[in-house]
Amino acid sequence: MELTINGKVHQVDLDEDTPLLWALRDELKMTGTKFGCGAGLCGACTIHINGNPARACLTPISVAKGAQITTIEGLSEQGDHPLQKAWVKHNVPQCGYCQSGQLMTAAAFIAANPKPSEKEIDNAMSGNLCRCGTYPRIKAAIQDVVQFHEGGNSND
Amino acid sequence: MTDQATHETNAISLVSRRRFLKLAGVSSSGLILGATLPNFQLAWADTTKETGNATLNLFVSIAPDNTVSIVCHRSEMGQGIRTGLPAVVADEMEADWNLVKVVQGLGDKRYGSQNTDGSRSVRQFYDTMRTMGASARTMLEQAAAQLWSVPAAECNASNHQVHHVASKRAASFGDLAELAATQKVPTEETLVLKSSENFNYIGKPVATYDTPDIVTGNTTFGQDVILDDMLIASIERAPVLGARLASLDDTEARKVSGVVAVERMDGGIEPPLFHPLSGVAVLATNTWAALKARRALKIQWSGSAHEQHNSDTYLETLKKRVQQPGKVLTQHGDVNTTLASAADKHSAVYSLPYLAHATMEPPSATAVIKENQCEIWSCVQDPQSVQQHVSNALGLEAEQVKVNVTLLGGGFGRKSQIDFAVEAAVLAHKLQRPVKVVWSREDDIRHDYYHAAAASYFEAAIDDDGQVTGWRQRTAFPSITGTFKNGVKHPNNGEMSLGFADVPYDIPNRQCETAPAEYETRIGWLRSVANIQNAFGICSFADELARLRGRQPDEFLLELIGEDRQFNPSQGKFKYANHGANWKKYPLDTGRLKQVLKATAEKADLSKLGDHERKSGEGWGIAVHRSFLSYVGIATKVRVEDEKVRILEMHCVADVGLAVNPDRVEAQMEGAMIFGMSLALMGEIRMKNGAVVNSNFHDYPLLRMQQCPTMSVTLMGSEHPPAGVGEPGVPPVAPSITNAIFTACGERIRDLPINKHMQLA
Numbered sequence: 001m002e003l004t005i006n007g008k009v010h011q012v013d014l015d016e017d018t019p020l021l022w023a024l025r026d027e028l029k030m031t032g033t034k035f036g037c038g039a040g041l042c043g044a045c046t047i048h049i050n051g052n053p054a055r056a057c058l059t060p061i062s063v064a065k066g067a068q069i070t071t072i073e074g075l076s077e078q079g080d081h082p083l084q085k086a087w088v089k090h091n092v093p094q095c096g097y098c099q100s101g102q103l104m105t106a107a108a109f110i111a112a113n114p115k116p117s118e119k120e121i122d123n124a125m126s127g128n129l130c131r132c133g134t135y136p137r138i139k140a141a142i143q144d145v146v147q148f149h150e151g152g153n154s155n156d
Numbered sequence: 157m158t159d160q161a162t163h164e165t166n167a168i169s170l171v172s173r174r175r176f177l178k179l180a181g182v183s184s185s186g187l188i189l190g191a192t193l194p195n196f197q198l199a200w201a202d203t204t205k206e207t208g209n210a211t212l213n214l215f216v217s218i219a220p221d222n223t224v225s226i227v228c229h230r231s232e233m234g235q236g237i238r239t240g241l242p243a244v245v246a247d248e249m250e251a252d253w254n255l256v257k258v259v260q261g262l263g264d265k266r267y268g269s270q271n272t273d274g275s276r277s278v279r280q281f282y283d284t285m286r287t288m289g290a291s292a293r294t295m296l297e298q299a300a301a302q303l304w305s306v307p308a309a310e311c312n313a314s315n316h317q318v319h320h321v322a323s324k325r326a327a328s329f330g331d332l333a334e335l336a337a338t339q340k341v342p343t344e345e346t347l348v349l350k351s352s353e354n355f356n357y358i359g360k361p362v363a364t365y366d367t368p369d370i371v372t373g374n375t376t377f378g379q380d381v382i383l384d385d386m387l388i389a390s391i392e393r394a395p396v397l398g399a400r401l402a403s404l405d406d407t408e409a410r411k412v413s414g415v416v417a418v419e420r421m422d423g424g425i426e427p428p429l430f431h432p433l434s435g436v437a438v439l440a441t442n443t444w445a446a447l448k449a450r451r452a453l454k455i456q457w458s459g460s461a462h463e464q465h466n467s468d469t470y471l472e473t474l475k476k477r478v479q480q481p482g483k484v485l486t487q488h489g490d491v492n493t494t495l496a497s498a499a500d501k502h503s504a505v506y507s508l509p510y511l512a513h514a515t516m517e518p519p520s521a522t523a524v525i526k527e528n529q530c531e532i533w534s535c536v537q538d539p540q541s542v543q544q545h546v547s548n549a550l551g552l553e554a555e556q557v558k559v560n561v562t563l564l565g566g567g568f569g570r571k572s573q574i575d576f577a578v579e580a581a582v583l584a585h586k587l588q589r590p591v592k593v594v595w596s597r598e599d600d601i602r603h604d605y606y607h608a609a610a611a612s613y614f615e616a617a618i619d620d621d622g623q624v625t626g627w628r629q630r631t632a633f634p635s636i637t638g639t640f641k642n643g644v645k646h647p648n649n650g651e652m653s654l655g656f657a658d659v660p661y662d663i664p665n666r667q668c669e670t671a672p673a674e675y676e677t678r679i680g681w682l683r684s685v686a687n688i689q690n691a692f693g694i695c696s697f698a699d700e701l702a703r704l705r706g707r708q709p710d711e712f713l714l715e716l717i718g719e720d721r722q723f724n725p726s727q728g729k730f731k732y733a734n735h736g737a738n739w740k741k742y743p744l745d746t747g748r749l750k751q752v753l754k755a756t757a758e759k760a761d762l763s764k765l766g767d768h769e770r771k772s773g774e775g776w777g778i779a780v781h782r783s784f785l786s787y788v789g790i791a792t793k794v795r796v797e798d799e800k801v802r803i804l805e806m807h808c809v810a811d812v813g814l815a816v817n818p819d820r821v822e823a824q825m826e827g828a829m830i831f832g833m834s835l836a837l838m839g840e841i842r843m844k845n846g847a848v849v850n851s852n853f854h855d856y857p858l859l860r861m862q863q864c865p866t867m868s869v870t871l872m873g874s875e876h877p878p879a880g881v882g883e884p885g886v887p888p889v890a891p892s893i894t895n896a897i898f899t900a901c902g903e904r905i906r907d908l909p910i911n912k913h914m915q916l917a
C-alpha cells in the first residue's frame with residue numbers, strides 16, 4: 001500500500017487494519033509520532049491528514065491511503081514553524097514525549113482558527129495529555145504565536 | 157556554599173583511559189581526568205591520541221573543532237538534568253554552552269548510584285560537577301602557559317578560550333585540548349572554584365538541551381529504539397500478584413500475520429522485586445500484530461494469595477486500624493494523659509487510594525544478546541539496577557550487561573523499577589534475536605508499582621486557652637519494603653522520615669505511631685512517595701484545628717511551628733533519614749518553613765469564607781511542607797458551585813536553596829502542581845479480586861488543559877545549598893485544595909480523590 005507522508009510516497013506492507021501509528025513507527029521508522037494510549041485518549045500520536053488533526057493510533061492505513069499525511073518530522077523544513085520557535089522560546093517541553101502531539105494539534109488548530117480565545121485554546125488542546133504538566137507553557141507559546149495575527153483576542 | 161573544592165570526595169588522580177572509555181561510553185582520546193564522586197571508586201586521568209578528541213576528565217572531552225562533550229550520568233525524564241549538571245561543568249570550565257554536546261553515560265557502578273530518584277541529582281553532584289569543570293579549566297590554562305612560556309597564573313580561561321592578557325594572546329579550547337591532556341592533574345587543594353558573581357549559567361535560566369530535538373520529533377525514547385531484525389513483544393501478564401500461568405491456548409494468536417513466536421514468561425515470584433510477572437509474550441514483526449495476536453490468546457491463571465484483595469475494603473480496614481492503638485515510633489511528653497484530660501479534643505481520619513504513575517511513555521526496553529553480553533536500550537531511571545537484575549536473570553556478571561539510557565518519557569519513580577528491562581533481556585535470550593518489549597497503556601495502568609493506599613489518624617488535645625497541648629498521629633500503608641521482602645507490615649524508617657515523624661510542630665505532648673498494612677500488590681516509589689499521604693493528613697488536620705478555633709490557618713500554623721529552630725526528629729530506634737543528606741548542610745530549619753508559609757499566605761486571602769450554609773462560594777487554602785530538603789508552600793483558590801468544584805488559581809512558593817537552573821525549577825514546580833492536582837482531584841487505582849480495575853486514561857484520568865488553573869511559581873532561599881526540586885512541589889498540593897474547598901463551602905474532604913465527593917467543573 002502507498003502512503004504519502006510529508007510529501008513523500010512510501011510503500012508499506014501491512015494488514016489494512018494496521019493503525020497508521022504502527023506503520024509510521026515500526027515500518028517506516030518515523031518515531032516522532034508517539035504511542036501514549038492507543039485509544040484516542042491522550043493525543044500523543046496526533047498527525048495531520050489533509051491538514052486536519054487525527055489520532056494515528058485510531059486511523060487504519062486503509063483510511064489514510066491517498067491522503068496527505070503530515071507528521072512532526074514534516075511540520076516544517078528546518079524546525080522553524082512558528083509554534084516550534086515559540087516552544088523553544090518558552091522552553092515548553094519537560095520529558096518531551098507528548099510534545100509532538102501537542103505541536104501537531106496546536107498547528108492544525110491555529111491554521112483553522114488564527115485568532116482563538118483562551119477558552120478556544122483550552123478546548124482545542126484538552127485532548128492532548130501532558131503528564132509532566134506543561135500546559136501553562138503550551139498555552140503561553142500558542143498565545144505568543146497567535147498574537148501576531150491582528151485582532152487576535154487571547155484574553156477571552 | 158564554599159568556593160573551595162575541599163571535599164574529600166573530589167580527589168583527582170591518574171588512571172587508565174580504557175577504563176574511562178568503557179565507563180563513559182564515548183570514543184575519544186587525549187586527557188582523561190576522573191574525580192572521586194560520592195561512592196566513586198576511582199579517580200584518574202590519562203593521555204592518548206586515537207581519534208583527535210581530548211578527553212579532559214570523566215565528564216569532559218574536547219574535539220579539535222572546539223566541541224566540548226560533557227557526560228550526563230543521570231537519567232533525563234523531563235527534569236532537565238541533561239541541561240542542569242552539564243551546564244554546571246560548562247560554567248566552571250568557561251565553556252560556551254552553545255558549543256557543548258551532552259553525552260549520556262552508560263550504566264556503571266563506578267559512577268556511584270545512578271538511580272535518578274529522590275530529587276538528588278543536583279544536590280548530590282553540584283559540588284562534584286564544579287570540581288570537574290574547574291579541573292578541566294585549570295588544565296587548559298596550564299596548557300596555554302606551557303605553550304606561551306608564561307606563568308599559569310597569568311592565563312585565564314573565559315568564553316571557550318584561554319587568554320594571556322599581557323601579551324594579548326588567546327587560544328581556543330579545541331586548540332589547547334591535546335596539550336591540556338598532558339598536564340598534571342590539579343590537586344583539590346590547588347583548585348579554585350569560580351566565585352558566584354562570575355557564574356555564566358549557574359543560577360540563570362539555561363535553555364533545555366534537548367528542546368530543539370523534541371520539537372522536531374528527533375528524539376529517541378525507550379519506545380523508539382529500533383534494531384535490525386528486531387521483534388516486538390507484547391506481554392499478557394497475570395492480573396493478580398503471585399498468580400502463574402495455568403493453561404495457554406495460543407492457536408489463534410499464532411495465526412495472526414507477523415507473529416513469530418509465543419513465549420511463556422515465568423513469574424509469580426514474591427517478593428516481586430523487579431522480576432518479570434508471569435505472562436505470555438507474543439513476539440511479532442510489528443507492534444500491531446503483537447497487540448492483535450495477544451487478544452487472541454486463551455489463558456487461565458492459577459490462584460494467588462492476593463486474589464481476595466479489594467482496594468475499597470482494604471482501605472476501610474486501614475481506616476479502622478489507624479483508630480486503634482499502634483506501634484509507637486516517636487514520643488514526646490505524655491500524649492495519652494494529655495488527651496484524656498483535655499478541655500477540648502478533635503480527631504480525624506484521612507485516606508488516599510492506590511495511585512499509578514502513568515508516565516506519558518509506557519515502559520519499554522530493547523535487548524540483544526551478543527556472545528556473552530547483553531546490551532539494553534531503555535528508558536530507565538536506574539541503569540545499574542538493570543545490570544544487576546538482568547545479569548541475575550541471565551546468569552551473567554553485571555559488567556556483561558551494557559545499558560544505554562534513552563530519554564525517558566516521564567519517570568516519576570516508575571522507571572526506577574526496571575521489570576520491563578528484565579523482560580526484554582529474558583526474551584532476547586530465549587529467541588536469540590533482538591527484542592523490544594512494548595508496554596501498552598493498559599499494561600502500564602494494570603501492572604504498575606503503585607503508590608501505597610494509605611490511611612492516617614490524627615487526634616489533638618486543646619486546652620482552655622486554645623493551645624494545642626497534645627497531638628497523636630498514626631498511619632497505615634503497605635511499605636515499599638514489601639517489594640523486596642516478604643512479611644513486611646509496617647512502614648520503614650525512610651518512609652516515616654517523609655513528612656511524618658518530621659512534622660516540626662512545637663507541641664509538648666506528641667506521639668507518632670504506625671498500624672499494620674498487608675502487602676497485596678506491587679508497591680513502588682511515586683513522585684514524593686509517602687510525603688503525599690503524610691502531608692495530606694498533617695496539613696489537613698492542622699487546617700481543621702485552625703478553622704475549628706476560628707483562626708486564620710497561616711497564623712495558627714505559625715504558632716504550631718513555634719520558634720525558629722533546627723528540629724531533628726530522631727529518637728530511639730527512629731533515625732531521621734533527612735533524605736540521606738548531611739544534617740549540618742541541610743538541617744530541618746523551621747525558620748525557612750515559616751518564611752515560605754508567610755510568603756504562601758500572602759498569595760491567598762484566607763480571611764474570607766464562602767457561604768457554608770449554602771455550601772457554595774470561593775475560597776483559598778494553603779499548605780506548606782518540607783521534603784527532599786526543600787520547603788514548598790501552595791496557595792489554592794477554588795470555586796464550589798452546584799456541588800461542582802473548579803480550581804481557579806494555584807501559586808507555589810518554593811525555597812529549594814540555590815536554583816541552579818531557575819527555569820527548570822519553575823517548570824518542575826508547575827509540573828508538580830499539575831501532578832498534585834491530578835492525584836487530588838481524580839487519582840484512584842481500584843482493585844477487585846486482586847486485579848486492577850482501571851485500564852487507560854478514560855478511567856485513570858489526568859488533569860487536562862481546560863481544568864488547569866492560572867498558576868505562578870515564586871522561588872526563594874537561594875543563599876542555601878541546592879536542595880531537591882522534582883518532588884517537593886507535590887505533597888502540599890492536595891491539602892491546599894481540600895483546605896480551599898473547606899473555605900469555599902464548609903465541606904471537609906478527608907478521603908481522596910475529590911471527585912468521589914463532588915464533580916469537577
Ligand code: FES
Nearest residue numbers: 036037038043057
Ligand atoms: S496514542 Fe493515540 S491518542 Fe493516545
Ligand code: FES
Nearest residue numbers: 095096098130132
Ligand atoms: S512533556 Fe512529558 S508528558 Fe508532556
